[in-house]
Amino acid sequence: MRKFILVISTICIFALLVALNYLLWDSTNMENEINALLTYKESSNLNVELLQSENLEIKNENARFQSTITNYTVRLQNYENTIEKMEEELELANARIGERDIMVDFLKKIMNTKIYTDVIDEWVTSINEKEYNKAYQHQKLRDAFDTKEIIGLEKFKSFFSNIERLDLKSTEINLSDMKRISNQEIAYTAIIHVTKKTQEESNTSNTIMYEGPNRVVIVFKYNEQNDDWYIYQMTFYKYNITDS
Known part of the structure; x- marks a missing residue:
């Protein structure tokens, strides 16, 4: 009877030791996983911050491009207005030249x-x-x-x-x-x-x-x-x- 109790006690103690060892191992793995997750989170945060920084830079660059496009559009419109005005002045000048030529031809006739x-x-x-x-x-x-x-x-x-x-x-x-x-x-x-x-x-x-x-x-x-x-x-x- 004593032997049986001793065997049972030994088995229980061994099982308890195995359980404690498993819990210790599982706790270590859990801690490692948590550390890994924390590391991944920090890395992800860095990536997010980097992406946000790049996105902000892209937005700023896009704003600069939009401003440049607007400036060029305004300058192009000004050039077109200038060209249109010059064409009108050229047309008027050609009309005056035509009138002058008619006048010169007429004056030649009356010489x-x-x-x-x-x-x-x-x-x-x-x-x-x-x-x-x-x-x-x-x-x-x-x-x-x-x-x-x-x-x-x-x-x-x-x-x-x-x-x-x-x-x-x-x-x-x-x-x-x-x-x-x-x-x-x-x-x-x-x-x-x-x-x-x-x-x-x-x-x-x-x-x-x-x-x-x-x-x-x-x-x-x-x-x-x-x-x-x-x-x-x-x-x-x-x-x-x-x-x-």
């Missing part, structure tokens, strides 16, 4: 003043010789004589039915009216002495011309189709010697 004075001479001569058809051909009679209408041949003749003679005293080109030049018109001022028929000789009263000296504004217009000039307008004013 030979004999063209116009010959027409005036022929017109006066035709009136004096009563060749009204020939005088009429020198005119495109819209606005001629300030009547603001197209004048027919018969009406044209009636203007001179009481005119005995026209004497052309002088002609002078007038380049001061740039608006006329831009419309390809050229004006001359002529002094014409008008001699009317006596009341008994004349059947009509001419109120367009004045007895004695007249200052006449004669406007020529260029005909591109025929490449010639015609009298576009003719206006008579009473002329006094003191006006000269």
